[in-house]
Amino acid sequence: MRAAKLMVLLLAACSQSPSAEEAGKPLEMTVYRSPTCGCCGKWLEHAKQNGFKINDVISEDMETIKARFGVPEKLASCHxxxxxxxxxxxxxxxxxxxxxxxxxxxxxxxxxxxxxxxxPGMEMGGQQDAYKVVSFDKDGKYEVFAEHGSNQ
Structure with a gap:
């Protein structure tokens, strides 16, 4: 009976495998961007410096990509x-x-x-706009996730 309990506990512990980040591996990130956007490359460097492994996908049709992944039009940016x-x-x-x-x-x-x-990627000397990062759901509803800049 005791051995059976131990086996159940061991199986439960093994089934909860750590994420790539928890296991010390860099998280993979696929980035879709326009070939003409220089600031996107700077943002990619920021992501790499912070432990992300980048799969860089150049695309001429960013609108279709944003639509495929459910990015609300009001929240769109360059990549x-x-x-x-x-x-x-x-x-x-x-x-x-x-x-x-x-x-x-x-x-x-x-x-x-x-x-x-x-x-990140839009550094212009010491100039910085106050800006918000917002979260969004599958229905396009969004709310403030984080605030940055001088008006926090």
């Missing part, structure tokens, strides 16, 4: 990334992506609408 089943739209800081992944949230994704000055 769209997919990591661990979540959509990351635009110049979202890596810390916000990590916060989303750790939360185990059911939201579709997070976005930094537009191209806020001072966000």
């Amino acid at each position: 769209t990334a997919i990591v661990d089943g979540h959509v990351i739209e635009g110049h979202v800081p890596a810390a916000d992506i990590q916060k989303l992944l750790q939360s185990k949230s059911k939201i579709v994704g997070i976005a930094a609408p537009g191209m806020p000055m001072g966000s």
Whole structure:
């Protein structure tokens, strides 16, 4: 009887395998971007420096990609990334992506609408806009996920 309980506990522990991040492996992120956007390349570097392994996909048809992944038009930016089943739209800081992944949230994704000055990949000296990163669901509803810049 005791051996059976031990076996059940061992099987339960083994079935809860860690995520790639928990196992110390870099999380894979697929990034879709236009071939003409230089700031997207800077954002890719930011993501790499923060532990993400990048699959860089150049596309001439970003509107179709955004529609396929359910990015609300109001939240669109210049590039769209997919990591661990979540959509990351635009110049979202890596810390916000990590916060989303750790939360185990059911939201579709997070976005930094537009191209806020001072966000990762959009650095312009010391200039920085106050901006919000918002989460969105499958129905296109969104709410503030994080705030950045001088008006926090």
